[in-house]
Amino acid sequence: MASPRRSKTSGASWRDVTVSPFILVQGGEDYIHTRVTDSIKTQLKQAEPDTEIHHLSAAEYQAGELQVLASPSLFGEKKLLVFDEMHKMTDAFVVDGLEYIQYQNPDVTFLGLHGGGNRGKRLLDVLKKSGQHIEAKPIKSDRDRMEFLQAEFREARRRIDPDAIRALADAIGQNLGELASAAQQLISDTQGTITEDTVEKYYGG
Template sequence: MAVGKAKIAQLGYDEARPAPVVLISGPEQFLADRAARTIRETLRSADPSIEIHDVDASGYTAGELFTIASPSLFAEPRLIRVTGVEKSSDAFIDDAKRYLEQPADDTTLVLRHAGGQRGKALLDAVRGAPGHALGAVEV
């Protein structure tokens, strides 16, 4: 779990829960996977019709996040799991920062950052957002 002067809620891996934006940070892959699985299972138990989308931030193309997060005809809830944020394309960083300004309703965005400096501006944007306004948490 990252430590710092974050404004968003800081949770342990074993406290992972859904939120509009969840940042899972740190190099502990096993614990990060378990936290992501807990979030998925919690959302699925609340609504089995949840749509789950996996995005690789390193191969991301501009606009993809907004396409996935846009409301569907039946308004199913969504879980968008983004891996490799530490290797993300510039397009992903730009789109994710824009997404943070107005997260989609009934959507949980999970950002997985394993460490390093790449994507730091995005992490700072997530961490610096008032947690009550964005509804973000960090695991």
């Protein structure tokens, strides 16, 4: 029996995720699940435009599906297998997942989205050791929200005043998707340094 390749990156930032044989996103923040999925899709499509993408629910998984989907393509195309609802995974998914890790296809990226909890712990533990483990914990504190916004503007190479960051966080609230959308609007619609007055113009009152 072949040993699984190890490329462990435990607790890596979701912003830094890269294509690898196994990626596990674990936690209840759906927006991070979406961002990681979109990032991996983009990276794969840029490198291999013909990449096959399959979305499946681990909660509805039936025995043998993983092995069929992960089998080599006739023309050697890359594949992305996205399994959501892993926090509700079937027993068959656990069994097939553990087997697949031993006999993985190097042309396949396995992306698992787990909403939290201990369902499938045996499989989760092996995935964490075999690939990238991304935490998707909900962002609740003011500090975390402001750090999230700062990172959004930093990625876009835009300057924003600290008071503007706080004003934007206060105006939008805790929803990560809404925070990201607001940041993107300011990035797209404005030029120069974003100030508190800029935020007030768009989101005040």
